[in-house]
Amino acid sequence: MKLDARIPDGPIDTKWERHCFELKLINPANKRKFRVIVVGTGLAGASAAASLAELGYQVDAFCFQDSPRRAHSIAAQGGINAAKNYQGDGDSIYRLFYDTVKGGDFRAREANVYRLAQVSVNIIDQCVAQGVPFAREYGGYLDNRSFGGAQVSRTFYARGQTGQQLLLGAYQALARQVGNKKVRMHRRCEMLDLVLVDGHAKGIITRDLITGEISRHAADAVILATGGYGNAFFLSTNAKGCNVTAAYRAYKKGAAFANPCYTQIHPTCIPVAGDHQSKLTLMSESLRNDGRIWVPKQKGDRRAAGDIPAQDRDYYLERKYPSFGNLAPRDIASRAAKEVCDEGRGVGPRGLGVYLDFAESIQRLGSHVIEERYGNLFEMYNRITGEDPYASPMRIFPAVHYTMGGLWVDYNLMSNLPGLFVLGEANFSDHGANRLGASALMQGLADGYFVVPYTIGHYLAGQRPAAVSTEHAEFARAEEETRQRISTFLSLKGSRTADSFHRELGAVLWDHCGMSRSASGLKEALRRIPALRQEFWENLRVPGSGADLNQSLEKAGRVADFMEFAELLCHDALTREESCGGHFREEYQTSEGEAQRDDANFTHVSAWEFKGLESPPEEHREPLIFENVPLAVRSYK
């Protein structure tokens, strides 16, 4: 396997422009001869499908949900970054680029990040034109707020529902093309395999979740925009349906998987309430703008929050990181919370929580201002916990939220498999080892609206349109494998549900490959996961049949892939012998407990090649070169 990132030469600020000029074009009349498959309809998938259809390509879009509007991008709360500098506070494309590279702990590709910062401004323009109701000032112009990891206000938002509003914008653009018959929308249709013909991605195998029908779909290129793998941990802020199957199937077909150990633990989630817990709910990071995080100074202080006087409170983020305070980046804030809970100073019934306190802001700004800013979040908190955050502080705890790792892609967002493009959270490219708040929405839309519509043409220009049909033997083979797998699930008749295996897998990952990792813990996980996987394939029980809606069967397929993927995740975490961003190895920390990078040995992307289940994956390294942002210790003190 050869990894060529295809980063254009020249100064960083003109790379993309020049690259666009050098990319081959397809004339408008020929575009309709090409068919593109887009899997996933979140921000990246919907925006790509709509934009490609507008350009004239024939598009087949797939989502496992009942409507493309339900993709999990919809749950993003806080906002979207863009280097508009509307506040005149010193922002610029260069600063957004700089903040993102630094925030990613110098493990992202400079050229990609710079392009992301460049197109960020176009995203806002596009979304406003689509009717996204961003927050505005009284003068009628767009409002901004500040967000973790930045010292400028560059985050655009629509109350606490920014992801929803952006996704609906992209969904509506997609719906317009479905109505125009330029996009064939396949709902409740799950991709179960990728089909390669002569090494090129030329189609997928899907299962219709209502009828159980297995189908072949051929195209000239395949785009995966299938999100992250946070649900490997079972409990995460992801939607229940989020899964790694599409990306993992591509990996098994030869696509390199990059940096799977970069998982982001979000600092502000509602703590676990009991064993029945099925998912964790995020409280937007934007809350940290006005909320102060603290725990009692004394271990085991069980007094009610309101009874603890100021001198007995430890505002630990403000204490440790005075210049960023409560807005310290996510990885740092999460680890700090874990640290105080490990010391026994955690709050709430399980001792796994810290306070996020709005009392001071309510006093300073009035509760109506707080309500206007965060009303829906406060309501959500109240609904889930039964507690009123206007009266007593919220309790929060970190939870798995986002995954920076993903399928390896080059500058054109094409994987090492020609014709396979990967967008949004599903790829690895822009966030390095840690993603800054309000950057996921930016990346998803950048990839879908402003990158892949240019770069895919370059690949397609070298292809003969509709060269492959579903009659090709590779399709038959992939379909047969998919059928086999489904009938195996149904034939096992064991005594455990897929959910119970998933819960157990999640617990292993959270304990050993969660907020902090160690070689011994990872080795323990690597011992337990294959054993669990073996039990899964012997003792799984999937009721019902494959010929109709069978949610247990869907779940079984996803858990089976998580089982294998979890091993890859731990393997990568074990190999990366340094601490960076979301990946914290206990062996590699400073005397103050801060993450310690090893730039001499690990300034590279680890891209893994599948070598069969019984052999370890093979690592390929893409060196990362920092020409513009000098490698430095990431300090938020």
Added chain:
Amino acid sequence: MALSGLLLVGFLLGHLAGNLLVFKGRQAMNDYAEFLKNSPELLWTARIGLLLIFAVHLLTGIRLQLVSRGARPVAYHKKGHLVSSSASRSMLLTGAVVLVYLLFHLAHFTLGLVSPEDFQLTEQVIRDGVASSRPDVYGMMLAGFQHDWLVALYVLGMILLGMHLSHGIASLFQSLGIRHARYTPMIEISAKILAWLLAAGFIMVPLSLRSGLLEAA
């Protein structure tokens, strides 16, 4: 629905104004009746117009019901509601009863089928020194409402009409797209008040006639 309803409310207001003349006495009432009788163009335009509006209201109502029934082929086992008024939920019922009432009312006072002898009552008037006779609508009403069952029927009909209107009038503003954060609550209250004032106005006539309040005048 809303437009025809609006026009019918307009008619009801006119009708009520006419009915209330009964409180001004026999002469005012019969003058009004004679005026109508002597302006056949006006009377028949109004009658045909009314009939058309009524037909539209009835047919759109039936169509609405059919579409809505078809829109939910399988009913809920457990039915619940949170905010809708009983008036709004029984528009079909109140509408149907009002229709039956209306047919009876036409038979009674327009066609004279219910008590033909009352329908023949006349009044002698002397105009420019010449005596002539004209229909005695006042007397007809007085005679008509001497039966308790008839009064009860009219009162009941009007109560149901009031219910029908209490949802209908407020609702037509919404259907016509007239809604405003500040004015809508006022509109809704005024609409309900108007609905019940109309019903009360109509009810007053048979009650007053039956109770003998008007006989003295």
Added chain:
Amino acid sequence: MRLKLHVWRQRGPADAGQMVSYDMPDVSPDMSFLEMLDVLNERLTLEGEEPIAFDHDCREGICGACGLVINGIAHGPTRGTTTCQLHMRSFKDGDEIWIEPWRARAFPVIKDLVVDRKSFDRVIESGGFISVNTGSAPEANILSVAKDSADQAFEYAACIGCGACVAACKNASAMLFVGAKVSHLASLPQGRVEAGRRARAMVSAMDAEGFGSCTNQFECEAVCPKDISVRAIAKMNREYLRAGLLESES
């Protein structure tokens, strides 16, 4: 606490379906409603029965996938809440709970509590967008939008497309869903250009799907998990009438 559930079970679109009762002996008040069904499903699976199919995804009240009629009320007893955000502390020991799918001709049942809401997508496809191609947008701050209009637009845009409005309406009308989209886009200057065409197209698409008519009872507003006001319907009626009166059909 101990609960008795009566759940609609239907094998497939062609099956007649029926209510089936289940005893739930040990329900924690901190569970969400769907977590309670998870527990029941785990039990059914191990007992060799098929688990109850129901739609759900984000479980934080924003994706709009979930939706059950609970004791006759869409999304259950708590106002402004999706089914996934309903917690068992809203019920008490010994309660009987009836659980049914959304019922509407335009939402045919697929299995058990899962319905097909493609009709909503088709209504949006008919005109629920602003026609702007990627890349043709002007600089965002060229356009100034009054804060009130933007806030208003947001209120309407908050719709999650769950379909509770249809489920709760006596007439299975989709006016609140369609009204919310028409009103969201018509509240913004960017959306005014196509406002009339949009209102007409979406209303006729809605009628073609077999939704019922609005009789202004406002049950939709009462069950809407995002508290979308029936002002949206009035505004749509206004846009529709205006389009009919002032714009030519061509």
